[in-house]
Amino acid sequence: MKRRSFLKTLGITGASAMLPLTLGGCTSAAQRVNQLLGDKKNPPNIILMVTDDQGFGQFDFLPESYNKTVLAERYVSERYAVDLDAAIHASRSAMPTLKKLAVDGVRFSNAHVTHPVCAASRTGIMTSRYPHQFGIYNNDDVKPGVPLEETFLPEVFQNNGYRTGAIGKWHLAKVRKEAVKGSTSRDYHDNSIIWAEEGYRPTDRGFDYFFGFHASGVSSYNSPTWMRNGELAESKGYMTDQMTDEALAFIRSVKKDQPFFLYYAHAAPHIPLTAMAPEKYLGRFNTGNQEVDNYYASIAAIDDSILLLMNELEASGRADNTIFLFMPDNGGVADSPMPQNGLLTGNKGSLMDGGVHIPLVAWGKSLPKGMIYDGLVSTMDLMPTLLAASGLNQPTSLDLDGVNLLPHLSGKNPSDPHDMLFWAGPRAFHWGEPNDDFWSDYFEYVSGRSESDIEPSSPHLEKYSTASWSVRKGKWSLHWWQNDNQVRLYDRTVDPAETNDIASKHPALVNEMMMGIKRWIKDKPEPAVWGQQYFRELKNSLLQP
Structure with a gap:
């Protein structure tokens, strides 16, 4: 198959097919409404x-x-x-x-x-x-x-x-x-x-x-x-x-x-x-x-x-x-x-x-x-959207x-699809920078370059990891980690790296996001396998007076 045969379906031909692409413009709301109708017959x-x-x-x-x-x-x-x-x-x-x-x-x-x-x-x-x-x-x-x-x-x-x-x-x-x-x-x-x-x-x-x-x-x-x-x-x-x-x-x-x-x-x-x-x-x-x-x-x-x-x-x-x-x-x-x-x-x-x-990319009909x-x-959102x-x-x-x-x-509904999104689980460094030594040793082990027959063990597996929770609301993110029991707020539009904690400047927003995850976590069952004690401390951080 030739690469250019498909590029033609995108209207990209000739020299432009090989040039770097810039961001595309948006279609009008009226055009989009006509495009977004489900087709039950086809x-x-x-x-x-x-x-x-x-x-x-x-x-x-x-x-x-x-x-x-x-x-x-x-x-x-x-x-x-x-x-x-x-x-x-x-x-x-x-x-x-x-x-x-x-x-x-x-x-x-x-x-x-x-x-x-x-x-x-x-x-x-x-x-x-x-x-x-x-x-x-x-x-x-x-x-x-x-x-x-x-x-x-x-x-x-x-x-x-x-x-x-x-x-x-x-x-x-x-x-x-x-x-x-x-x-x-x-x-x-x-x-x-x-x-x-x-x-x-x-x-x-x-x-x-x-x-x-x-x-x-x-x-x-x-x-x-x-x-x-x-x-x-x-x-x-x-x-x-x-x-x-x-x-x-x-x-x-x-x-x-x-x-x-x-x-x-x-x-x-x-x-x-x-x-x-x-x-x-x-x-x-x-x-x-x-x-x-x-x-x-x-x-x-x-x-x-x-x-x-x-x-x-x-x-x-x-x-x-x-x-x-x-x-x-x-x-x-x-x-x-x-x-x-x-x-x-x-x-x-x-x-x-x-x-x-x-x-996330979506293309097509x-x-x-x-x-x-x-x-x-x-x-x-994929299931309801695709249906x-x-x-x-x-x-x-x-x-x-x-x-x-x-x-x-x-554009028919101008609001965000979700007012807030929530997460809860271990704060696992198994795949992060703190586990660099493990991954270096593991690669040497599985590739056969290490003479040792003992498989390296990771101290940062999920099952050993303490609890964390997080909330997203529009451009904002709010995080809590069990190890220091503090909440941190970030404006991801100006701080995508989430390094500048501004929780003290927005107490009402922090309270709103915390109330959201309190309601969300209240009826969630305990983990099937992950540490029950970590989960209980996570819940207590939110639900205790």
């Missing part, structure tokens, strides 16, 4: 793509993420140390297809996941509910599986005539682990097979077809744990290429008169990334550090997957009737290259913006073109926390 195809631990600054989403004065002062691990300009260039050039979709579609500049770690975040996407509603406050809480009484997004589409497919990472199931006989690898991606228990498999929760892996990761090559509809599948080549082949095959298998919902959850750029990507991706980068080149090569492979999917949609006449969405599942990790999370502070595992604020939307948005865009009613039996974004995008 419902759109939907592709929801999720990447794994990709930082806010590791995709050219908004130019302000690349403030070199700020980034030059940020931490970067020894493994990924490189000239800052080279790292920024790698980030800005890695995903040209996605950049063009973002500029032509909607960029949600104030979008958030429900939790800063993989499984808990994906729970919010799939259920359109705060995962805290059913005892999920971190990854460990998903080990018993997302409760079976919760309805998943694909179930609703499946019940309305859609063909549904899931490719890639699941991480929402109760699982069992089987050792690979004869394996000498130290990497759990290579030495174990992960089976999902009955009832928790993707095909039990609304998907007609599944190819992928049930737990947190997969080997770049020769994975022993690929699954196809609950059965072991052969590993063929590079992980992203194999998943993309499966995604294309799924689309081609769907009759053209039937709409489809495809959930494509990439494994990249989740570390440790011990194996090199194919040269067709690796050769695009020359930062001076092969580890940085390899990291961005894994992201370039994702961009090529988008291009191949879009070319297939165009060739089959479905591009004009498809909605495409892109998002990372949470913030990036500290053991990754600049620009990491851009100007945002915190990493995966943190309730600060670096952990939960994500670049029923959506505005060239729009940057700054209203307060959650990934819980509305498809002309489908939300089942009355579902008590969702997400809202339909279409009236807000059209």
Whole structure:
């Protein structure tokens, strides 16, 4: 497939197809209202793509993420140390297809996941509910599986005539682990097979077809744990290429008169990334550090997957009737290259913006073109929004926390989709700068470079981490950490790094936001696995007189 064939669908041809893109303008409110009507007679195809631990600054989403004065002062691990300009260039050039979709579609500049770690975040996407509603406050809480009484997004589409497919990472199931006989690898991606228990498999929760892996990761090559509809599948080549082949095959298998919902959850750029990507991706980068080149090569492979999917949609006449969405599942990790999370502070595992604020892109039918939307948005909003865009009613039996974004995008409803959004869970530094020594030792261990047979242990795992809560209201963020029992308020428009605490200057606003989370936390159950004592102290910090 040629890159330019899809670019023509965006009206980008000739020399302009190769030029850097600037921010697009917004369509008028009247135009947008006409565009945002659901089409029950000709419902759109939907592709929801999720990447794994990709930082806010590791995709050219908004130019302000690349403030070199700020980034030059940020931490970067020894493994990924490189000239800052080279790292920024790698980030800005890695995903040209996605950049063009973002500029032509909607960029949600104030979008958030429900939790800063993989499984808990994906729970919010799939259920359109705060995962805290059913005892999920971190990854460990998903080990018993997302409760079976919760309805998943694909179930609703499946019940309305859609063909549904899931490719890639699941991480929402109760699982069992089987050792690979004869394996000498130290990497759990290579030495174990992960089976999902009955009832928790993707095909039990609304998907007609599944190819992928049930737990947190997969080997770049020769994975022993690929699954196809609950059965072991052969590993063929590079992980992203194999998943993309499966995604294309799924689309081609769907009759053209039937709409489809495809959930494509990439494994990249989740570390440790011990194996090199194919040269067709690796050769695009020359930062001076092969580890940085390899990291961005894994992201370039994702961009090529988008291009191949879009070319297939165009060739089959479905591009004009498809909605495409892109998002990372949470913030990036500290053991990754600049620009990491851009100007945002915190990493995966943190309730600060670096952990939960994500670049969300939406493109296609029923959506505005060239729009940057700054209203307060959650990934819980995907289900009601996609149902509305498809002309489908939300089942009355579902008590969702997400809202339909279409009236807000059209201008029909000028208010923010959410007055406030809430978070609660461990303040985990497992993926942050304080755990640098662990990640350095772990990479040496799993790559076989360390002579020691003892696997390094992390002192900052979620299960050892004390409590935190957080609130977002428009441009404001409010944080509480158990270790010092203080609240901190930040204006994220002028202080995106959340470094200048102005709580003392806005006592009424602090009180309003605290009252909001008090009401929210009051009926939340205890965590399924995470420390009960930490959770009780979290609740007491809010509910005790």
